[in-house]
Amino acid sequence: MSSSEAVPAVLTRGLTRRFGALVAVDNLDLTIERGKVYGFLGPNGSGKSTTIRLLCGLLLPSSGEIEVLGLPIPAQAEALKRRMGYMTQKFSLYDDLTVAENLDFVARIHGFNSHETRRRCTELTDLYRLRELSDQLAGTLSGGQRQRLALAAAVLHRPELLFLDEPTSAVDPQSRRDFWDSLFALSDQGTTLLVSTHYMDEAERCHRLAILQRGRLVADGTPQRLAADMAAAVWLVQCDWPRHAQQVLAPLPEVRAAAQIGAQLRVLTEPGDHCRGSIETALSAARIPARVLSTPPNLEDVFVVATHGGWEEASPR
Amino acid sequence: MKSSINRLRAIVVKELRQLRRDRLTLGMIVGIPTLQLLLFGFAINMDVRHLHAAVVDQAHSHHAREVVATLGQSQVFDFLYQPQTPGELNTLMRQGRISVALVIPADFERRLAMADRPPLQLIVDGSDQVVQQAARQLAAVSVAQLLRREPGTGTAAQVEIVNYYNPERRAPMNSVPGLIGVILTMTMVMFTSMALVRERERGNLEFLITTPLSPMELTLGKVLPFVGMGLIQTTVVLLLGMLIFSVPVRGSLVDLYIAALLYIVACLALGIFLSTLARSQFQAMQVAFFTFLPQILMSGFMFPFAGMPVAAQWLAELFPLTHFVRLIRGIVLRAASLGDLWPEIAALMVFAAVMLTVATLRFRKRLD
Numbered sequence: 001m002s003s004s005e006a007v008p009a010v011l012t013r014g015l016t017r018r019f020g021a022l023v024a025v026d027n028l029d030l031t032i033e034r035g036k037v038y039g040f041l042g043p044n045g046s047g048k049s050t051t052i053r054l055l056c057g058l059l060l061p062s063s064g065e066i067e068v069l070g071l072p073i074p075a076q077a078e079a080l081k082r083r084m085g086y087m088t089q090k091f092s093l094y095d096d097l098t099v100a101e102n103l104d105f106v107a108r109i110h111g112f113n114s115h116e117t118r119r120r121c122t123e124l125t126d127l128y129r130l131r132e133l134s135d136q137l138a139g140t141l142s143g144g145q146r147q148r149l150a151l152a153a154a155v156l157h158r159p160e161l162l163f164l165d166e167p168t169s170a171v172d173p174q175s176r177r178d179f180w181d182s183l184f185a186l187s188d189q190g191t192t193l194l195v196s197t198h199y200m201d202e203a204e205r206c207h208r209l210a211i212l213q214r215g216r217l218v219a220d221g222t223p224q225r226l227a228a229d230m231a232a233a234v235w236l237v238q239c240d241w242p243r244h245a246q247q248v249l250a251p252l253p254e255v256r257a258a259a260q261i262g263a264q265l266r267v268l269t270e271p272g273d274h275c276r277g278s279i280e281t282a283l284s285a286a287r288i289p290a291r292v293l294s295t296p297p298n299l300e301d302v303f304v305v306a307t308h309g310g311w312e313e314a315s316p317r
Numbered sequence: 318m319k320s321s322i323n324r325l326r327a328i329v330v331k332e333l334r335q336l337r338r339d340r341l342t343l344g345m346i347v348g349i350p351t352l353q354l355l356l357f358g359f360a361i362n363m364d365v366r367h368l369h370a371a372v373v374d375q376a377h378s379h380h381a382r383e384v385v386a387t388l389g390q391s392q393v394f395d396f397l398y399q400p401q402t403p404g405e406l407n408t409l410m411r412q413g414r415i416s417v418a419l420v421i422p423a424d425f426e427r428r429l430a431m432a433d434r435p436p437l438q439l440i441v442d443g444s445d446q447v448v449q450q451a452a453r454q455l456a457a458v459s460v461a462q463l464l465r466r467e468p469g470t471g472t473a474a475q476v477e478i479v480n481y482y483n484p485e486r487r488a489p490m491n492s493v494p495g496l497i498g499v500i501l502t503m504t505m506v507m508f509t510s511m512a513l514v515r516e517r518e519r520g521n522l523e524f525l526i527t528t529p530l531s532p533m534e535l536t537l538g539k540v541l542p543f544v545g546m547g548l549i550q551t552t553v554v555l556l557l558g559m560l561i562f563s564v565p566v567r568g569s570l571v572d573l574y575i576a577a578l579l580y581i582v583a584c585l586a587l588g589i590f591l592s593t594l595a596r597s598q599f600q601a602m603q604v605a606f607f608t609f610l611p612q613i614l615m616s617g618f619m620f621p622f623a624g625m626p627v628a629a630q631w632l633a634e635l636f637p638l639t640h641f642v643r644l645i646r647g648i649v650l651r652a653a654s655l656g657d658l659w660p661e662i663a664a665l666m667v668f669a670a671v672m673l674t675v676a677t678l679r680f681r682k683r684l685d
Contacts (some may be wrong), residue, residue, distance in 0.1 A: 056527055081529050096338050097331065108327030109528050111320045114491035137338075153524075 007070040009034045009161050009192040010055060015064035017050055017215075024050040026215035028064070032194065032208075034160075037187050040196035043307060045244055047215035048196035049089060051108030053161050055194070056086055069161055082110075085159035088167045091146050096141030099130050099149055102138055102289045103156065110157040124152040128182070144175030151182060155191070162186065164195045168202065200300045209299075211306045218306040227303045232256060233275055237265040239283070239290035248286045254278050257304050268301055324530055330646025332512075335373045336542060347547050350500045350553045358489045359497055359560050361619075365451040370417040371398035376425035383464055384437070388419065393451060406440070416442040417452065429460065436460050449624055482650045489562035494649040495618040497554045497577065498641040501584055502612055505547050509588025510601040512539055518597050540585050547581035548574070568648035572655045576644045576662070583637040583665045588671035593679040611639040625638070640664045 010032035017025040025047045032038045034306055040048045053059040055068055066073040071080050093102045103124060107117040125131045128148040133141065138149060147167065150181025154162060164183075168176045178204070183193055184208055187207075195206065203209055204223050212228075213218040239245050246258045250262045254275045256268040269275035276292050281289045336343060374381050388394050400406045409415045412475065420438040422428065428436040428506060437460060441452045485489045511535065514523045518615060525535060551574070558564040566573060587608065596603035615629060616638040632640045640661040647653035647661075655662060 006673070038343045058526060078529070081527055084527070086524065086527040089522065090520045092520045092522075094331070094335065094521060095519075096335050101331070101334055105327055105331045106528070108330075109324055109530050111323060111529065113323075250566075306365075 007034075007067075008032055009036075009069060010038075010194065012055075015051075015054060015066060016062050017047075017054055017059060018062045023188055024215050025061075026169040027053060028215070028217055030210065030220075032192065034192050035187065036191050036207040037183060037193045037195065037205070039203045039209040040194065040210035040212060040239045041200075041209055041303060042196075043196065045199060045214075046212040046307075048212055049165050050215075051212070052086075052165050052194065052196060055167045056080070056084065056163060056311045058106040072154055078139045082157070083160050085154040085157070085162045087154040087162070087164045087167050089135075089169065091138075093150060093153055096137060098135050098137055099125070099141070100134040102149065103152060106153045106156050110240065112157075113267065120156060123240050124156060125201060126151045134203050143170040144178070145174060147171050148177055148182075153177070155186060159191065162194070164193065166196050166198070168197070168199070176202070200298075200303065203303075204299050209232070210277060211303060219298075219302065223299050226306075227297045227299060230302050231271055232297065232305045233269050233271050234295050234301050235267045235276065235279060236295050237267055237279065237283070237290050238263070238293070239265070239288050240312065243290060244286070245288050245290060248282055248288065249279060252278060252282055256308060259304075266295075266301075268304060320529075321534060324534045325538045325541075328530075328535060332539055332542045344502065345514060347466075347548060349504055350496075350550045351557060353500055354493065354554055354557050355561070356472040356638065357461055357492050357499075361488055361492045366392050367395050368393060368417050368448060368451065369415045370394040370396050370419065371400055371406060371415045372419045372421070373397045373400055373406060374421045375423040376421045378426050378427065380464060381421045381425055384421065384434055384460065385419070388455075392635060393455070401621065402598075410440070410442060411440070412645070413442075416445060416448045424540070434457065458474070458631055468485070483542070489558065489564055491561055491646070493554065493558035493564040494550075495616075495642045496558075497551050497645055498580065498638050499613055499618060500550055500554060501547050501580055501641075502609055502638050504550060505584035506583055506588045506608065507602060508586050508607040509540055509543055510591040510595060510605050511598045512543075513589060513592035514595050514598050514601045536589055536676075536680070543585060544578070544581055546592075546634075547584070551577045564649070564650050567652035569654065573645070573648045575655060576648060576658075578663050579662065579669075580637060580641040580644070583641075583669040583672070584678070586669040587637065590672045590676040590679075591600050593676050607648075612636045615639070616642050618642050634664070637665055637667075640668075653655050 008031050009246065010030055012028055012030045015025055015028040015030070016023065019286065025077055025137040028047075028051065030051075040051065042048050050059065055066060055073065058082060059133065060074055060191060068080055069083055073080060092124070094105070097105065100121065101119045104117060107120055112120060125134060128151060128153065130145070130148060133149075145169075152166070154164075168179055169309070171179065176199075183195070184205075189195055195202070197203055206223065208221065209219070209223055209226060210217055237245055237249070240262045242263060245265050246260060249255050249258045249265070252269075254269045258265055258267045260266075267279060276294070279292050280290070283292075342621075372385050374385065385396060389396055397421075398409055398415060400409060400418075406418050406420075410418065418440040420440060422438070423438075424435055428434050439452050439455060442448055480486065515538075516525065555566065555573075559566070588605070591604045591608070592601055595604055611632075615625065615633040616622075616636055617633070618638065622639070624632065625633065644658050644661045644665075645656050648655075
């Protein structure tokens with residue numbers, strides 16, 4: 001086991017996938033360690049789902065190399081299927097089967113015998129609070145209940161590696177918190193998790209994070225590291241007319257982004273204290289009385305900076 | 318191998334559970350054959366009766382009235398109109414009120430006596446072939462016979478027709494056995510192609526292909542319940558055909574069920590192939606329907622096979638229903654054995670093998 005522990009869960013080099021003229025995944029180099037919760041953060045269409053499908057062997061790469069759990073993919077995709085789990089973005093179990101029937105089906109597909117099936121299904125219905133729902137059709141479950149059923153089905157065969165494609169997109173906040181507790185419980189048992197999301201609060205929970213933008217890896221590291229290393233400064237502007245202030249500040253060459261948060265304006269600029277001066281000058285010229293405060297960057301700032309490209313690419317607005 | 322059979326069983330169990338909740342499909346298994354059998358059995362009848370007709374009697378003679386009365390009694394024609402002018406007659410024909418008109422010329426009596434020209438004229442709506450046939454039969458009968466003047470003399474037919482297998486010329490004898498084929502074509506092809514596309518359309522496939530399940534196991538598991546379904550339908554049609562239309566099964570039941578099973582497999586193979594062409598259940602239904610219509614029209618079920626041009630006959634030889642109609646009519650009506658009909662058996666086997674091979678080549682365990 002120790003030798004295989006040394007192998008990373010996922011390793012890609014130059015991974016590229018094209019759909020016609022569209023480059024969905026562009027020259028991706030990823031290394032994902034075992035036992036971690038690894039997040040894929042990116043806007044819709046940034047290549048998160050395509051990457052996950054490439055890693056599972058569901059799609060063929062246009063070029064580049066993939067190794068998952070030490071297995072070359074897609075050559076060894078069948079061997080990988082016994083060791084990985086996949087929770088799809090859309091609910092992919094059967095609406096017209098009950099919770100118990102769905103789990104029974106998945107267990108049989110994975111080759112469990114009657115005895116093993118019964119034991120594992122009982123275990124999972126208890127763990128994911130599905131016992132009361134056993135005889136209910138999956139199509140009549142709430143969003144959170146479906147999510148728990150889908151997770152139970154995905155981990156039924158105790159995979160070493162679990163892919164989750166935007167798992168909480170149709171779930172209320174409380175269910176999301178519970179769901180993440182379950183994910184960390186799996187992580188504690190040694191499962192490697194790869195979660196794609198576009199929620200900041202979820203991304204913040206990950207051990208490590210990759211930010212994707214138009215198929216490219218634009219940032220990779222722990223959430224704390226990414227925030228600390230961010231090549232930008234963040235300012236809070238307090239004033240009476242934040243919308244007006246936003247219009248004044250947005251065209252400045254130093255300003256990367258300005259977003260209204262309640263009565264305040266959150267302004268991202270290039271690094272350096274001189275930016276505070278630029279903001280204050282521009283606002284007083286526009287006769288907007290304001291206070292400008294420095295504030296530590298959060299993950300959303302990292303995301304905005306990363307997905308708007310580096311400073312060198314930024315076009316002055 | 319053992320685990321493969323277990324996975325296959327898991328799919329079959331799942332399919333049966335889903336089927337149990339799908340009331341509509343479940344009802345169609347028995348509902349479609351029953352309904353079709355009643356409809357086709359009672360409705361399809363090439364023996365024409367009660368054609369709407371007109372008579373133009375310009376002779377006004379005793380004999381003329383006698384001819385009209387005799388023809389009326391035969392129940393082939395209902396003389397509803399007596400137009401006075403040819404223009405009136407043409408209008409009736411064009412409006413579709415009549416399909417036949419009998420014209421008795423003014424010199425009817427003279428023509429009868431001289432026997433130099435046909436004494437009667439029958440005008441026929443040629444837009445309906447069946448009507449034409451009825452008229453032709455009438456033309457074979459002499460006016461003398463109609464007038465019942467000379468019973469027997471000189472009226473013996475040139476050729477005596479001996480009707481094997483269906484002496485009473487009952488239409489259900491022909492339509493009921495063929496109907497088994499039509500119903501199997503309709504339900505088997507459509508249900509399989511739709512059932513297979515359903516997993517893709519509803520997103521289940523994306524999960525299934527990340528499991529050790531192979532495409533072969535999935536397809537086979539989904540299709541197996543339909544074999545049982547097809548055999549049930551065959552039984553329903555046979556039983557109802559026997560009870561309602563007194564269609565006997567003269568051949569061996571074992572042969573019959575072997576033939577049905579083979580045809581079911583051929584239909585399922587076609588359905589599997591079609592499912593690889595379609596992206597949605599709706600598309601699958603459309604494609605299935607596209608293959609269904611030419612089969613019904615050209616297989617010999619509805620219209621005589623020998624009546625088609627040679628090119629169409631070659632095309633029809635490619636359809637599985639053509640071979641099954643020959644098989645089932647042979648077994649049910651002529652007490653033929655499978656050995657007698659081996660070319661049809663071979664054709665169905667080749668068809669199923671080709672379809673399955675093409676489908677397997679097209680199926681990928683990936684999303685692209």
